[in-house]
Amino acid sequence: MSRDWVRLGHAIEAARDAKGMTQVALAEAADVSESTIQNLEAGKERVRQPPSVKKVEAALGWAPGSADAVLSGGEPTPLSVGSNSDAPQAGDQTGLPLRIIQELSDGPLLDTTVLPLSGDSRMVIVVRGTPDASPEQIRRDLLAWAKAQSVLQELDHGGDPSDSTN
Template sequence: MTEDRTKLHWPKLATAIRAAREARRLTQLALAELAGISEGSVQNLEDISRRPGRIPPSLAKVEPHLGWAEGSGLAILRGGEPTPAPVVHDASASLHGGPDRLRGKLPLRIVDELESDDPLLDSQVIQLPGTQGARMTVVVHGTPDATPEQIQEALLAWRKAERNLRRLSDDDGDEPQAANGA
């Protein structure tokens, strides 16, 4: 995307990122780990004096961890405001056919977990290495009474576990790839 650099509001974006991060009680390092980027990338995004020549790819990676919808960073750069990320209330209801369809395909303990009222923190579909399209689906729930700090702690733990899952390799040394492009 080509933008006129002089018309973009870099200081406004840097201030908004820092405020959103601090509101979620995240350190720069914690945000970096959640987003899968370096701490330096977060520092650069929060540097009010910096005016990069292009939109950094790290911007899109931090948006969901700041509670922003996709494209919010660009909206701020253009003088607007961030859009709050949509809240997912019931993961099973959005699946084709809902929980009744799942009951015939999944073990009851899995359906019960998907139908729980516990907040959905994240999900991922990961291609299994050395297979012809087999994949693993992971759904990460928190506890209903979790504090923001506990939720962030759970998300950091999931990020570390996710990295370990991605490091799995088959006999040929192929790396697994996320099915959803993440």
């Protein structure tokens, strides 16, 4: 069966319009260029599916593989609360911007922390590694996070990190 790129372009445009997003807003949410969105919506024929399609799927709140389904004549599957992904889902009640949802879905989860702020406010930090990172890269990422975490803890205790000597 041939892949229907025009059908995918129409589906992306319809989903974007339904969310009240411009091409620029979708490009920002998916962390791709505006021309990428324009080319996808134009239904430009391709031999292979570009990696940007996965990012656009997530930014639109589609489940992984939805673009393949549309290319084959099916419909996209919306992400739903309680799906297999460990990241917050578009459409849930987190109120997170799509770009944050996209960032939370890429790469292995390395660590999380919640820091109390004033009153009942808090800061949530999620540390994600790079997809396909080597064990050495993950080790470097964790060391960098440990250093950043110590600066945050110093701030939490009322200190000024610029006063510390390293």
